[in-house]
Amino acid sequence: MKSRRAMRRVVLSSLFEHLEQRFGVDWSRDRFVDGSLSLPQIDALLAYKSDPRIEELRGALGRLERGTYGICCCCKARMPASVLEQDPARRFCAECEQRYLHHATQHDMQPSAFL
Numbered sequence: 603m604k605s606r607r608a609m610r611r612v613v614l615s616s617l618f619e620h621l622e623q624r625f626g627v628d629w630s631r632d633r634f635v636d637g638s639l640s641l642p643q644i645d646a647l648l649a650y651k652s653d654p655r656i657e658e659l660r661g662a663l664g665r666l667e668r669g670t671y672g673i674c675c676c677c678k679a680r681m682p683a684s685v686l687e688q689d690p691a692r693r694f695c696a697e698c699e700q701r702y703l704h705h706a707t708q709h710d711m712q713p714s715a716f717l
Contacts (some may be wrong), residue, residue, distance in 0.1 A: 604683045611635055613690040614644075619658040624707050641667060651677055657689035665693075674698055 604612075621627045626682070629647065633639070633692045639647075641663060648656060665671040672681050674695040681695050 606666060606669075606671070606696045608636060609671060609683070609686060609690070610637055610663070612652065612687055613630070613659055613662045617656070617663075620655050620659065621648075621651065624653065624655075636653045661693075676702075677694075 616639070618627075618629075618631055618634045620687055622631075644663065648660065656709075662671060665673075673679070673682070674681060675693045676698040677695060679695050679697075679712075681692065685696070686692055
């Protein structure tokens with residue numbers, strides 16, 4: 603797996619792209635992504651800019667800080683860096699996600715409530 607710093611850049615890059623598309627932010631991309639901003643500074647920049655994707659990516663930053671980033675929230679397996687680069691906010695491994703989707707389909711549940 604890539605270093606924590608490298609994965610933080612991946613998450614911050616994805617967050618910046620989302621913010622830029624959704625809100626047209628006027629911040630410096632390099633400063634936002636380079637890792638020099640602390641979590642409280644990022645939270646201040648995100649104030650009043652809320653949507654589900656921002657919350658997912660903010661959660662990923664929290665998991666990075668706690669040392670649980672890239673670990674499936676269900677089975678605790680480590681997820682490959684390539685999967686996390688595709689979706690930096692991912693919380694579940696492919697196997698747990700498939701198990702849940704199968705269960706949700708069988709019981710007419712809303713899959714997005716879990717994932």
